[in-house]
Amino acid sequence: GLFVGTNAERLAEYKRFAETGKYFGIESHVLSPSEVKDVHPLLRVDDIYGGVYSPGDGTIDPTSICNAYAKASRRFGGGVYENVGVSGIEVEDYLTAGSAPARRIKAVLTACGKRIETPTVVNACGAWANEIAALVGVQIPLKAMKHAMVLTEPIAGMHSGLPNVRDHDLSVYLKTQGDSMAIGGYEQNPEFWPDVDPGFSFGLFELDYDTFGQNLAGHMQRCPVIEETGIKSTVCGPESFTPDHKPLMGPHPGVRGFYHACGFNSMGMMLGGGVGRELTKWILTGSPEVDLFSFDCARFHPESVSDSRWVRDRTHESYAKTYAIVFPHDESLAGRGSRKSALYDELLSRGCVYQARHGFERPGWFVPSSGSQEALSYDFYGAYEEGAWRLGEADHPDIPRHESHEYLDLVEGELTFDWPRSHATVAEECRAAREGVAIFDQSYFGKFYLNGPEADQAVQYLCGADMEGKRIGSVTYTPLCNSRGGVEADLTVTKLQNPKGDNYYYFAAGGNTATKDLAWIRKVLEDQNFDAHIEDHSESMTLISVQGPHSRRLLQSLTDSDMSDASLPFSGAKHLEIAGHPLLVLRLTFVGELGFELHTPAESAVAVYRAVHDAGAKLSELDGIPVRDAGYRAIDSLSAEKNLRHWHADLSNRDTPLEADGSKEGH
Ligand SMILES: Cc1cc2nc3c(=O)[nH]c(=O)nc-3n(C[C@H](O)[C@H](O)[C@H](O)COP(=O)(O)OP(=O)(O)OC[C@H]3O[C@@H](n4cnc5c(N)ncnc54)[C@H](O)[C@@H]3O)c2cc1C
Structure with missing residues (x-):
């Protein structure tokens, strides 16, 4: 594929991608605007900084891949049964040897009246995954949303040899579909689907052009010929999204035998194969073979999961920022203040700038200030200043954007690959830890x-x-x-x-x-x-x-x-x-x-x-x-x-203690 960037920071990010690609053996080239034009002549390039091109990328056809999975499953003795909904899941309560209350999966009940005894259930129900979790009496951090793309009429000059294009700054993609394009993106004001219909299967929604309009504006800017091109068809489907735009996988804490493989955030075709392979190992051996903490459903705290507003707000922010530059020190504005230390107010009054991690407000750094440095209530970056009906809540009033937001100003000073604005302050905090006393x-x-x-x-x-x-x-x-x-x-x-x-x-x-x-x-x-x-x-x-x-x-x-x-x-x-x-x-x-x-x-x-x-x-x-x-x-x-390891960054389930040289820890 081909990524095009319209500012220096984006190009810096692409250069990082290219370096990461080298590590994984993926060929890629950082291109000037004119080289981008050579690769894809239909693109406008006078407003871009450059791009990165990976010639070896491929595409998959979703129908064929599903059929291939079904065929492979039959070959290994599995079966595919259509039109048989799960109507209930039996869960057994018991006490462990340590007298702790526990629960485990017992059986699945189907709509056709059959009871299937099993110790293991995988919740792979996409936008319907919450309903399956409810059958087990648990919650998961997942929102069903409407996600769309549009197939254009044939375009002169389009052919299957052209790469798929992503313009992250405009938050859109333009995929090659023979002599047409499949175009979509991540609008800032997506539409939630709160009343998930259990009977809605293999269906599509009517496309709301007001919502999709943001994407179309981006498509026309990047590829002007689209303005004069007709639309052949629209695809607006139900999809499951999560608070950090990553899937939910692995065992559900507290219910033995209940696993998730859902929340694909519009990447299920790309991720499904790997998720299936690793989930199998997880079920059979107790852990996957690669570090999948980023996908593990236990990466969320139960308090956050049960807070529906936290889940909604974070899911919106992650969706709207799907294509945002991933800076080393960005901070979420959604879902703030849900879990706090007993020292929260005390430190806030001393200038603490908080970071939210695992739903918890932890101190990031300290900037004594006269104003309030607390993150304000989530305003969706102004995305629902008009049309908050898209949140799917009855009569939701439109949500105005905060006129001033000191916390956001502080965070914006961190959005760089260079030294962030807080650098000198953090350096002083480090100096105190090395020469005097630092209190954390x-x-x-x-x-x-x-x-x-x-x-x-x-x-x-x-x-x-x-x-x-x-x-x-x-x-x-x-x-x-x-x-x-x-x-x-x-x-x-x-x-x-x-x-x-x-x-x-x-x-x-x-x-x-x-x-x-x-x-x-x-x-x-x-x-x-x-x-x-x-x-x-x-x-x-x-x-x-x-x-x-x-x-x-x-x-x-x-x-x-x-x-x-x-x-x-x-x-x-x-x-x-x-x-x-x-x-x-x-x-x-x-x-x-x-x-x-x-x-x-x-x-x-x-x-x-x-x-x-x-x-x-x-x-x-x-x-x-x-x-x-x-x-x-x-x-x-x-x-x-001090060379101390951070689990999931320097150390993971792929490393043994000997490989990690744990003897150095703590010294
Ligand atoms: C417009 C659009 C563009 C996309 N583009 C891409 C892309 O370019 N690349 C990519 O990787 N992905 C893309 N995706 C996303 C991809 O299609 C999804 O991530 C993927 O299909 C999700 O698979 P799933 O199995 O989790 O859910 P689904 O495919 O939705 O399957 C869930 C199934 O569970 C069934 N179910 C529900 N309730 C029950 C019940 N009670 N009992 C039994 N079964 C039940 C449903 O009928 C459904 O068949 C796109 C999605 C959309 C909408």
Whole structure:
């Protein structure tokens, strides 16, 4: 295909694509405007910066590919039964060996009255996938929408040798269809399909030209001959979209045997084969062979999934930004403020610029300001200033665009492949962590307690690290591995003991993967019949991380408990009090030694944070030591500098701990 870009940043992105292509062995060429014209003479090129061309790209015919799948399935003993709807799914409730309530798939009921006993169901029902999830009593983050393309009359000069074209800046595509074009795009004001009709099968909707008009304007700008070309037919079909424009795959947390392969965001033809192959491995072996966390339905937090407005708004934003440049530091404006730390307001008043990850508002960086830096309610970028009926909600009033939006102004300063506007500020936060003290709110982390008579055996089985004989009050950074030895998760496990003398374990996991990690641990406990269970305390606990060479001195000024290396060595933990509040301190760092994590109940968070902050201010005043609030942008930079791995970026289920050289972690 051929991509054309109309600004310098876009061309920079295309150059990155071309470099990535080299890694995967895909031939591509960055082209000047006149070279673009040579490749596709029907395009207007006087308003473009250039393009990238991949001559080896191909196309597939959707009907043929579906027939091919059906044929292949029959060859392997499968069957295809048409016009037999699923009308019910039986789910069984039971208790695990660790006395945790659990659910599993029992049988499928069909509209023709047949009951099929099975432990496994795959929800591959596209725009109808919510209805199938409802039969199981669960929700998924998916919206049915109307998505369209138009087939033109024949165009002089068109032929099947011309490449498919994408103009990302105009948010449109022009595909070659013999001597015609199939043209479509991602309009800013898409139409939702809320009342999904169970009987609507193999049908199409009437095209709303007002909605599609945005795309047509782009088509005519890029390929002027379209203005004089007739429309042969329209294709406006139902399709399933998700909050991040990626499919939903894998096991549904909490219901054994219920898998998803839906939410294809108009890429199902392209992705279906790979999704099918990897889902099979997932079902048979417990994990896919490639890193599919981006598609894993557990990448969403249950609270976000059950918030229909969050799902709608994020899905709109992802659809409207399908072709937007993917900058390293873009931030979502939709679905903000759904999950917050107990320190949210405190840090906002100190200039925190938040980033939403896994539905959670985590500190990005700090810019002291007089105004409000909070993301405002989602205004759909003004897409529904007129015609909000497209949201599919009865009598929805039109939604005006915010006249001023300080948060958006801040985010726009980050949209570059060069140093973003925040660079110098983030650098100061990093400097505080290296030379003084940086205070991070890492409450975004997942925090779980594992208890039960077989807690020791369960932890030894779960963890890649040898947990046997660990002393009480020790913290272990460990991978959790799948049956191939691949790293499914990496987290810290602290061994603790209750007054009765029973051992229990405190897990702290990266925020983004917390839902997946919890589901993985629950599955292993159940598979192995351990009399142990794990509880999620992520929302009720706060994690204040105090990092930097002067962090010990700062904390020692707040407690009588000995914070020295002898009493609290690296990878040690102890309970103590700060400002009269009990907390668990781990001598641990995500940015490089020296540092401490304060794990406090949420209700103590503000008091503990203020005590730390005030003690830091004194240090600064007395000795000129830099002490600052800092955010995840600094964490990302500092941890990369120390060669600490990020799961899903530097480390995944494809790597074993030996390949990842986990021995370097945390040092
Ligand atoms: C205009 C347009 C252009 C597109 N262009 C592209 C493209 O260029 N490239 C690309 O890769 N993709 C493209 N797509 C997207 C692609 O067509 C979809 O992603 C893909 O068809 C989705 O497949 P699916 O199996 O998830 O859903 P579907 O194909 O919709 O299948 C879901 C099936 O579930 C059935 N079902 C519903 N309820 C039940 C029930 N209770 N029991 C049993 N069955 C049920 C439905 O009848 C339906 O057959 C485009 C889509 C549109 C609309």
